[in-house]
Amino acid sequence: MTRLESPPAAPPPAKSAGTLTFIVDDEPDICALLVDTMTPFGMDARVFSKAGDMLAALSLESPDACIIDLGLPDMEGMHLINEIRKQSSVPIIVLSARSHASDRVMGLELGADDYVVKPFDPREVVARIRTVLRRTTDRSPIPSNAAEKAHFEEWVFCPQSHGLTSPKGEELFLSTGEAHLLEALLRAPKRVLTRDYLLEHGGRDDSLDRSIDVRISRLRKKLSRPNHPDIIRTVYGAGYMFTVGVDWR
Template sequence: MNDKAQALIHVVEDDVNVAGLIIATLERFGYQHAVFPSGGEFLRQLRVQSPDLAILDLGLPDMDGMDVLQQLRKRHRFGLLIATGRVDTHDRVLGLELGADDYVVKPFEPRELIARVRSILRRYQPEPQPADLALRVAHFAGWRFEHASHRLISPEGIEDTLSLAESQLLSAFLERPNQVLSREQLLSGRDVSALDRSIDLRVSRLRKRFEQGGHSGKFIKTVYGAGYLLATPVSWS
């Protein structure tokens, strides 16, 4: 996706007025779009076509938006922006923990929506990499991480596939082990200010990946007031 006009955005929203506002905003800035008034219709469409980004309402008529979010992150990798009228901070934090890239609270200004859409789309654009970098495999604390496929393999050989955000975060740690990394460094210097408030949640979620199966994720350490540190040697092959 090299051009915003090529970006396809799915709008999952049952409120006709809100959906109309989002559509008008997307059209004004040159984005393609498709609208789904229910979670079920959206999930069925994903069997044949995935968008570059989805704008997801949490209050859908047929299922809770959190359920839709959980199903998405198990099977798909594309940008996800929550659009919610819920004022409870817990819901927004939970959405980020479940894998949303950002959220916007209704009512919102069109330019705020577009700013967040652009930020997420930039994050999902593939970065040009030398062939030898893309094919590298990291070995650390008995684990193996395959950079190209985002596969994380446990000491017992159990495979798991990380989300794009988790893969980028782990790669930042593995590139600079035993160094304190600030939140800005963990975001790889990208223009992703919308993610700043959720980097702690992403680190927590990455730790939980390592804790599955009775393992410890304690080698990702919090350095209070400074950032985070991967406290284990790393070798590359």
């Protein structure tokens, strides 16, 4: 029987060979349905009814993915996405009854990788988990040296950790889609890359047709500086271009 957990006080348990997904939802029936569907696929799950408990566990353990509901008792789900992104690049799938396009856009802008509307087929959720995990483990825009980092305008980007360090030394964590999209741009600076090319490397998102534009918008906000307001330039009718030089080392 699925139970709602509180964060462990002791060191986290050893991770099993299967993937680990954190589920944050205050509806036990939905959590049980997800766990029962995921288990035959070798997916382990830890269930939380409150955002605060999940964030505490996240500071001790690194799941492979997170599924979060937007209507939580202790924290607005959109705020939870933002809090997760402050400390982790773990793939996030939103599971919500909110079906309006504006909610989907906001979720993606804050860093979610996918968005599923309730009611849902649990097998679809499993398929979407597997998809975001493939993006994390299998997909890379261009084969690269694992130790390489991109240096540009005093920024440093690490493709392996999805970490982006600002000129002030602040560490930002990108979603899987953001990280792959940024790497594609950084591998071809000062060249126009088409939306189709970037979609292939940033991961297609069927929940929103213009997901590439949303991710570009998120990257622009994170990279925004007065001396380079258009570091990612829109080339109308063609695609996008990273406008400054990049040093990989």
